[in-house]
Amino acid sequence: MSLAFAEAGAELMLADINETGAQQTAREIETLGRRAVPVRCDVSEPDQIRALFEQPDDEFGRIDVLANVAGGASIETRPPEETPLEDVAAFMQSLMFGRFCCCQEVGRRMLSAGKGSIIKITSIAGLTALGRSHAPYSMAMRLI
Template sequence: MSHPLFDLSGRVAMVSGGASGMGRQMALGFAEAGADIVLADLNLAGAEVTAGEVESLGRRAVPVECNVSDIEQVRALYSTIDAEFGRIDVVGNVAGEGHMGRPEEMPVEKLQEVLQNLVVGRFTSCQEAGRRMLKQGRGSIINFGSIGGWNSLGRGHTPYGMAMGAGIQMTRELSTEWASRGVRVNAILPAQVWNEGLRKRVAATPELEDTFLGGIPMARLGNPEEIKGPAIFLASDASSFVTGAILPMDGGNIALNAGGTYPGSPRAYA
């Protein structure tokens, strides 16, 4: 029997990026805990598939086509939430594209695109959700981050890391502004988690997997469904006194010194 503190029955959650990967798994986790779900994604067909899975769990699901970098589309998404449910209790800001490029070569316009995707668009979602949650007197916003916003990954991640760092600070700022009025804002920072794109990258550059594993003391990459536990915790009353938290979901990556190794590490030596 599950603990009632984790029960999301009667709540409405919006998850962006709900068509695949960790967005899909977060949405399914919320539904398994009892929430109705709004699924926002550029891939409407994929969001509709996830919606079918949510409905098979006995929960209501509304898929919405949305480009989260487009401010007006994000605002329209929340108007749809108003029309369909009249409230929003949980938001998972997962979607957002990043570009890579060497800082000395990258067009500044590419940096602007990344900041629009991962900072401006995400702030708009937080703002729209926050306005509604403040009127309700309660709500939980979960921003999706990355270990690449905590410290540097190198390898051309400059625009991505800058945007993710901004997302971390945005989470802290909003949590401070809204905590006394009942709205909590937290962030989850995954390390490398298997998805279709990552599998293609590793297939093209097999040594990349050992590079990742060298920094993860659990000696494996993450799986998308592992987002469910942290997300349900932060969405639910189990975390009622938790706000402004920057929660690594990284197999120990941030804890490991850059020059350190762990037993079995591919970069360990006698």
């Protein structure tokens, strides 16, 4: 998705918990002649999200598009009857609350600017279970 935005002429800030992956994608974007700024961000941490959204203000001046595509938490998959509530909470924190916090932060800026778009990518897991061991992920994706 990032490469497609770059090919369409966008400059990007790439927020990812996987810093190495974000840096690699940034290099690919730069080979297309576009600017990309990789930033490590754990979307389960609201303070990191708030800090993240201060950077585009400084780097780019505005945000035109938020592509909200964060994946699931790195938690061992187990059958629902064996899944600790802490694991369910971790999925909700990163997938639901984290994405909501991203939308809050970018929404404030877009409302002030009078324009902008938010793209939220979810998963087929939100519509149908991927198996008993994916219950927390499926529940969180359904809420998105």
